Amino acid sequence: MTLDVSVIATSSLGDRSYLASDGRVAIVVDPQRDIDRVLYLAGAKGVRITHVVETHIHNDYVSGGLELARITGAQYLVAAADTVEFDRTPAADGDTVPVSDTMRLRVIGTPGHTFHHLSYALDEATDGGWTAAGVFTGGSLLFGTTGRTDLLGQQYAHELAHHQYASARKLADLLPDGAQVWPTHGFGSFCSASQADAPESTIGREKEANPVLRLAADRFVTETLAGLDAYPAYYAHMGVANAAGPAPVDLTPVARADADELRRRIAAGEWVVDLRHRKAYAASHLAGTVSLGLDGPMSTWLGWLIDWGVPITFLAQTPEQVADAQRELVRIGIDRPAAQATGEPEQWTGDPSQLRELAVADFGALAAAQAGKTPAGLPEPQVVLDVRMTNEWKAGHVDGAVHVPLPDVPKRLADIPAGTVWVHCGSGYRATAAASLLANAGRDVVLIDDSYGRAEEAGVRMAPTA
Numbered sequence: 001m002t003l004d005v006s007v008i009a010t011s012s013l014g015d016r017s018y019l020a021s022d023g024r025v026a027i028v029v030d031p032q033r034d035i036d037r038v039l040y041l042a043g044a045k046g047v048r049i050t051h052v053v054e055t056h057i058h059n060d061y062v063s064g065g066l067e068l069a070r071i072t073g074a075q076y077l078v079a080a081a082d083t084v085e086f087d088r089t090p091a092a093d094g095d096t097v098p099v100s101d102t103m104r105l106r107v108i109g110t111p112g113h114t115f116h117h118l119s120y121a122l123d124e125a126t127d128g129g130w131t132a133a134g135v136f137t138g139g140s141l142l143f144g145t146t147g148r149t150d151l152l153g154q155q156y157a158h159e160l161a162h163h164q165y166a167s168a169r170k171l172a173d174l175l176p177d178g179a180q181v182w183p184t185h186g187f188g189s190f191c192s193a194s195q196a197d198a199p200e201s202t203i204g205r206e207k208e209a210n211p212v213l214r215l216a217a218d219r220f221v222t223e224t225l226a227g228l229d230a231y232p233a234y235y236a237h238m239g240v241a242n243a244a245g246p247a248p249v250d251l252t253p254v255a256r257a258d259a260d261e262l263r264r265r266i267a268a269g270e271w272v273v274d275l276r277h278r279k280a281y282a283a284s285h286l287a288g289t290v291s292l293g294l295d296g297p298m299s300t301w302l303g304w305l306i307d308w309g310v311p312i313t314f315l316a317q318t319p320e321q322v323a324d325a326q327r328e329l330v331r332i333g334i335d336r337p338a339a340q341a342t343g344e345p346e347q348w349t350g351d352p353s354q355l356r357e358l359a360v361a362d363f364g365a366l367a368a369a370q371a372g373k374t375p376a377g378l379p380e381p382q383v384v385l386d387v388r389m390t391n392e393w394k395a396g397h398v399d400g401a402v403h404v405p406l407p408d409v410p411k412r413l414a415d416i417p418a419g420t421v422w423v424h425c426g427s428g429y430r431a432t433a434a435a436s437l438l439a440n441a442g443r444d445v446v447l448i449d450d451s452y453g454r455a456e457e458a459g460v461r462m463a464p465t466a
Helices: 035-046 065-072 154-174 203-207 217-227 233-242 259-267 277-285 300-303 319-330 364-371 392-395 406-411 427-442
Strands: 004-011 015-021 025-029 048-053 075-079 089-091 096-098 102-110 116-125 131-136 178-185 273-275 311-314 339-342 359-360 383-386 421-426 445-449
Touching: 004 035, 004 178, 015 178, 025 035, 025 102, 035 048, 035 065, 035 203, 035 217, 035 406, 035 421, 048 065, 065 075, 102 131, 102 154, 102 445, 116 154, 116 273, 178 203, 178 359, 259 273, 259 339, 273 300, 273 406, 277 311, 277 427, 300 319, 300 406, 364 445, 406 427, 427 445
Parallel strands: 025 048, 048 075, 075 089, 131 178, 273 311, 311 339, 359 445, 383 421, 421 445
Antiparallel strands: 004 015, 015 025, 096 102, 102 116, 116 131
């Protein structure tokens, strides 16, 4: 293939955008809102962006397509059937879009993830005419799975699952086995019905590995719907923003907050988020803050946990970390943090009594506690709290544990039984966020900072499996 297709990954949201070029002009597919990354890549390759295309009105992020098209003068292709509040080039199944003498797009209607979802086959000119190099599949055919079908409401999930099945098979029939598959979702995104099973793929590989191309329709629909778990609450705002036409982003530095302002914001019940690694947070943090480290999917969990519109203040070690967090938030439509402070916890308060620690344990310590031998220095666990998602819990859990998925913790604090809480998740990231929320509510809490995969081998008593 002489065409060049570059991946622009947004790992924090589990999505990919693409820049495809012939060395002179380029197509951009499903760009995230921080389009400076795309413009930099196009400049580095010395190509001019002539077309920006959307596979669908996205549910998990705010698109940068409209602004990218405005800045570059590119045609902006959006499904003709979608109702939007801006000018676009309407695209529909069967359309052919000439890009250059060596590159074109073919529009393929692939409903399922949404009703008007489109895929785009990328064709390359050859001596014998045109050859399909690959297909941009958005939330349709993913690596080893498909996009979920319930984001427009449970009432449509079954119908869309049948559409998803037909669309995946349509792609498999239309395209050669060697054609590359370039999905937008599936790399940790909650838009995926399950997670990607490979770093890259082809139509031929998907025919061998993807359930949608191996199962009968009814079984695929049943299994897909049964496997769907909750998705982030902020998704409700993404489609609305994308249909309206997102505004340009403002990534200029955020105003600095001193100790007095931080204290006022915490007292007012605002979200003051500590972006440091959870180990640093456990060692010392400002009372009333929430731990969501930049080393994990901070924006996904923050956007899910907060009441939409509440002011957010960031605490970090460096200004660069604040800038990274700010960039992550604009992708989900949170445009300006209220304030920020950098450095170490001692610099964020003039009162050392406002600094806290989190007690930390591992699954070995929990096993010992279950056996009546709680390690010295740790309070006995009266409640074991599992904050993983429902599908994770169903696959296996600690005997006697209480289950409250992390997104539900703020509103279900009263449901967590009294006593010292030992909290865990799959790795420690979500458990630290939950532990901070519990501590802020006055609970005695121990963070189990450990991999759940180690629990059974560490001797933790597990609940019987069905």
